[in-house]
Structure formats: structure tokens, C-alpha cells
Amino acid sequence: MADMKALLVAVNAKYIHTSLSVRTLKAYANSDNVEMAEYTINERVEDILRSIFLKKTDVVLFSCYIWNVEVCLDVADMLKKVSPETKIIFGGPEVSFDDTEYMQKYDFIDAIMRGEGEATFKEWLEIGEMADGITYRENGEIIRNKDRELIHDITSIPFPYTDEDIEKNSGKLIYYESSRGCPFRCSYCLSSTTHSVRFRDMDVVKEELMFFVRHNVRIVKFVDRTFNADRKRTCELVKFLIDNAKNTTFHFEVAADLINDELVELFKTAPEGLFQLEIGVQSTNDKTIKAIDRKTDFEMIKRAVKLVQKAGGVHMHLDLIVGLPFEDFNSFGKSFDDVFNLRPDVLQLGFLKLLRGTKIRSEEEKYGYRYNSKPPYEVLKNDFISYEDVLLLKGIEEVFERYYNSGVFKGAMEYLLEKYNSPFEMFKKLWLFYDGNGYNKVGQSRNSLYEILSHFCDDELFCDILKLDYFTYNKGVNSPKWSLTKYDRSILKTRFDILTDEFIAENLSEYADIPTKETVKYLQFETFEYDVLSDCEKRRNIIIFDNKYNRRIRVCKDLKQ
Numbered sequence: 001m002a003d004m005k006a007l008l009v010a011v012n013a014k015y016i017h018t019s020l021s022v023r024t025l026k027a028y029a030n031s032d033n034v035e036m037a038e039y040t041i042n043e044r045v046e047d048i049l050r051s052i053f054l055k056k057t058d059v060v061l062f063s064c065y066i067w068n069v070e071v072c073l074d075v076a077d078m079l080k081k082v083s084p085e086t087k088i089i090f091g092g093p094e095v096s097f098d099d100t101e102y103m104q105k106y107d108f109i110d111a112i113m114r115g116e117g118e119a120t121f122k123e124w125l126e127i128g129e130m131a132d133g134i135t136y137r138e139n140g141e142i143i144r145n146k147d148r149e150l151i152h153d154i155t156s157i158p159f160p161y162t163d164e165d166i167e168k169n170s171g172k173l174i175y176y177e178s179s180r181g182c183p184f185r186c187s188y189c190l191s192s193t194t195h196s197v198r199f200r201d202m203d204v205v206k207e208e209l210m211f212f213v214r215h216n217v218r219i220v221k222f223v224d225r226t227f228n229a230d231r232k233r234t235c236e237l238v239k240f241l242i243d244n245a246k247n248t249t250f251h252f253e254v255a256a257d258l259i260n261d262e263l264v265e266l267f268k269t270a271p272e273g274l275f276q277l278e279i280g281v282q283s284t285n286d287k288t289i290k291a292i293d294r295k296t297d298f299e300m301i302k303r304a305v306k307l308v309q310k311a312g313g314v315h316m317h318l319d320l321i322v323g324l325p326f327e328d329f330n331s332f333g334k335s336f337d338d339v340f341n342l343r344p345d346v347l348q349l350g351f352l353k354l355l356r357g358t359k360i361r362s363e364e365e366k367y368g369y370r371y372n373s374k375p376p377y378e379v380l381k382n383d384f385i386s387y388e389d390v391l392l393l394k395g396i397e398e399v400f401e402r403y404y405n406s407g408v409f410k411g412a413m414e415y416l417l418e419k420y421n422s423p424f425e426m427f428k429k430l431w432l433f434y435d436g437n438g439y440n441k442v443g444q445s446r447n448s449l450y451e452i453l454s455h456f457c458d459d460e461l462f463c464d465i466l467k468l469d470y471f472t473y474n475k476g477v478n479s480p481k482w483s484l485t486k487y488d489r490s491i492l493k494t495r496f497d498i499l500t501d502e503f504i505a506e507n508l509s510e511y512a513d514i515p516t517k518e519t520v521k522y523l524q525f526e527t528f529e530y531d532v533l534s535d536c537e538k539r540r541n542i543i544i545f546d547n548k549y550n551r552r553i554r555v556c557k558d559l560k561q
Helices: 020-029 045-055 069-082 099-105 118-130 163-168 202-214 231-244 261-268 286-291 298-311 329-340 387-405 410-417 423-436 446-456 460-472 491-498 501-507 516-522
Strands: 006-012 034-040 059-063 087-091 111-113 134-138 141-144 174-176 219-222 249-254 275-282 315-322 346-351 379-381 523-530 538-546 551-557
Touching: 006 020, 006 045, 006 069, 020 034, 020 059, 020 118, 034 045, 045 069, 059 069, 069 087, 087 118, 099 111, 099 134, 099 141, 111 118, 118 134, 174 202, 202 231, 231 261, 261 298, 275 298, 298 315, 315 329, 315 387, 329 346, 329 387, 329 423, 346 387, 379 387, 387 410, 387 423, 387 446, 410 423, 410 460, 423 446, 446 460, 460 523, 460 538, 491 516, 491 523, 491 538, 501 551, 516 523
Parallel strands: 006 034, 006 059, 059 087, 087 111, 174 219, 219 249, 249 275, 275 315, 315 346
Antiparallel strands: 111 134, 134 141, 523 538, 538 551
8 A cells, every 4th residue: 555646636615725634634644655636616627637637646535525525526436437446535524424325325436534534544555444434345335444533632743834835825825723623512513523622732833833924925724613712822822923923814713702801902912914813603692592502692702802803903704604593584684783783894694504414414303404405505494594585695695795895885885884773674675776676697897886886875975985985995997987076187187286296295205206297197086076085065076096005185175066
């Protein structure tokens, strides 16, 4: 077995993603006969097959998750047909819990590695199917070896990244693991299937994080299920990153109720953009929270979120899940309003996935779940929410992503939200308008989204606020046709009248030593009917959009109509 050449295959959800799993398996195996290859689910299956086939390895191991297992199955099926001598192994969370079912259904799979794969893969390379944690075929029978024990000392797993790897994947998301397991037992989560939290040695973690810092990695996303499970350790790591990191952003999934005052004080000293926090609220319905085995208190979550927001500089990402027990359409609307009113930078509306191996999947009949039988096993309906309501929430999620989470309609969103008692109701009406006019039937550019929103609310002040967003978040664009004020070429002359030496010194000092003819290349002058950077009264004025330094300057008012 030691001489066999093996290929570890990752099929990522997006081009910007990288696979931590295959890198970790390769590092742990520490063999020159092991290589890895990454693809995306958007690539043609035939192209992935061609690439794998031409590598001519003896073994191909697919790392399987809910987002890629269908692609992996298609590729593996064809690979076995064109290269029957190649051993095909599946591993990963999607195939670990119903391994026998997969083996029975797909005869081209030669073996499945269950659970944590590092030690199993390394041992399989040495002794083959006799390794613990393997399900395999022998004489037409499916043999299931005993489960492999967890790796208790995860510091023994080598760091999976190299200089060459980081340089090759410049600009992509890099994933990192400093702990495994989770202290919580949420019924919908695979992390509930393991009953311990194991930490990587602190000094080793610091050394590895400095590797990312030295390479100016753009974003490092921790895959730790609860980064702040150990509060003391969390504070030590956060302080270390504040003291040492510069150009890298670190993304953590945290439990809000474990955020303490010491951590908040540290966040106050953090540079803006250094940290992103993701918090799974999931629901604010107490009955729902109890049913999914969570012990969170929304009042504690609110307090923690507000304290972090007050500290400043930390990007906040909050999550809700559609389709949980006892959460009907109206209850979800309340959860949405409760969480939205905290004003996170991003609010993600997820739809429940009934994952293999989770408790909630075993409660299918208890709660009347009906879900897609193929991955990602997304909920269709249950005893509390109808399929019609799920469809409506899908639509609300679509316009919410486009108009709120995109962050390029901020002024317009604030204006509209002031007109509704319920944010959820506002986004529901926006979706009904969007869907009712057929906008969902074709792809919409960002520019068309602005125009659609101008039709949703025909208020003149709103139109100017929307125009302010349009020029703030879109550099070098032409005046839109829905603008109250049509573009006037006379402003080409007016801009030179405005840009006196005194005005530049006071408002645009960075351009003081640059000829005005050069300065205007970076500036866009637009006329507004309402004073949208001041009191929003109807008063014609000009706003300069500085596209180089991303700022807006209100330069004159009371212009002649």
C-alpha cells in the first residue's frame, strides 16, 4: 500500500474557497505519494473527470459535504467506468453517518472513511482496509471496521499550509482550525455528535497565525465551532492578534452568551476590520430554542451584541434559521424583527438542512418534516410552517440579500424602514412588489436594482436618497434615468468655479498640489433637489463624490431652480 499514489479531491462551493480538509489529510499523511486537487461545483463534471483521470493515481479520495456530494458521485461513477482499477474512496461528514447506505446504493465506491480522517487515511495508506474507521467491500459483502477514536491531541496534526500554497491561492479565503468539537448540543448541527472540545496548543496556534500575518492573507476564517468556548484562551488569542496582525481579517463563530467584558474591552482596542464575528441566534422563540436543545437567552445575546457594537470596529454577522420546530411564519417574522433591530452588518437567513447524523433528522416524524431527499436536505415544510410560507420566506431572503446585506442601499433602506413598524413587513412587501412585477424571472444587475427600488417608492425625497446611494457605492457611473434632476452639462463649467484654491485647501487638501484639471478626474459632481447630506429639505444643491478617497462633500445650496 505504501507505494500507491493517492489523490485527495476537494470540490469547493466557490472559486474563492479553499479546502482545509484535503490539506490536513495530506499534511498528516506526510507522504510524497499523496497529492491534492481542488475544483468547484460550478465546473463541468467532464472537466473534473478529465483532470483526475490524467493524473493516473491508484487511489482517489473525495472529500464529501452536502454542497458537493452530488458532483463527487457523478465524477466517481464515470471515473470507475473509464478506470475500473482505480480505488475510489469517499470521506467527510456527508458519508460518515450512513456509510453502509452509500455503499449499497453506489457500487463504484470501494470504501468510505468515517469520522475524522487524518489518522484513518494515514493508516489506510499503510495497511489498507484493515484500518479502523473504514467501511469497505470484500467478496460482495460490506464490511464495517470498528470506529476510530478521536485524535485527542490535535496539535499533533501538522500545519497544512506552505508558502507556495498561500501564494498560489492569494486573495482566496483561507480556513484554519484551532479547536475541534463544541460545548453545545444543538439538534440540527453535526458538531453535536462529538462530546468534547479539543484545543490546539496556544504557542503553536500563535506561530501559525503569524504565518498568515506575514503572508498578508486577506481573510482567515476559523472553522472552530465555538471560538470562544474557552474565554481565557479567546482573550489571549484576540490580544495577540491585536498586537501583531495588520492586513489580515480574522473571522470567528462565537457564542454571544460567552462574550465577557474582558473580550469587549479588547475589541475596543482592535483596528477596524481586524475581526469579524458570526453569531448563530437561529430563533428568539423560547419554545423553539428549547426544542433544538439550545440554552441561549436572547436578552443576553442582545446585551453582548450591543456591547461589541459599542466597542466599534468589529463586523457583526447574525444568523437565523427558517424551519425550526414551533416556528411558524409569524413567529419567524418576530425573530427576524428582534434580530434585525440589533442592526448587524449582515443578517443571514438560512433554511434548515436536515443533515445525516443529527438529532433533528431523527425527529422527522415528530415534527412532520418534509425535506429534499437529496443534499443539502433543505426543509420544504413541517407541522408549523407550510411550503407556501417557505416559498415566501425564500423571496424575502432574496430581496433582503440584494438590498440590505449588499450594503449598497444603506440610505434607501433607512428611509423605507422608518415608514414601517416591522422591518419584516417592509421586506415582505418589497418581495411581493419585486415578484409581482416579474423582476425575479430574469437576472438583475446592480444598476437595475436601483431602478426597481425607485419604482417601489415614488416619493421624491426617497428618489434623491436612492441617488445618493447610487453615486456613493458605484464609482464613475452616469446619472440614472430615474433621477429627479437630469444631468446638466453646465456643471462641467461649474465644477471649476467651485474648485478654488481655498475650497480645495479646506475640503480636498490631498489635491492641493495637483492641477485642477487632474483633480476633476477623481471627482463627480451631481445635482440634488433635496439636501440629503443635511436636513433633507427641498433645496437644490451639489454634492461632490470623491472616488479616490471615498467621501462626499456638500458644496453649495440654494441653487436657482
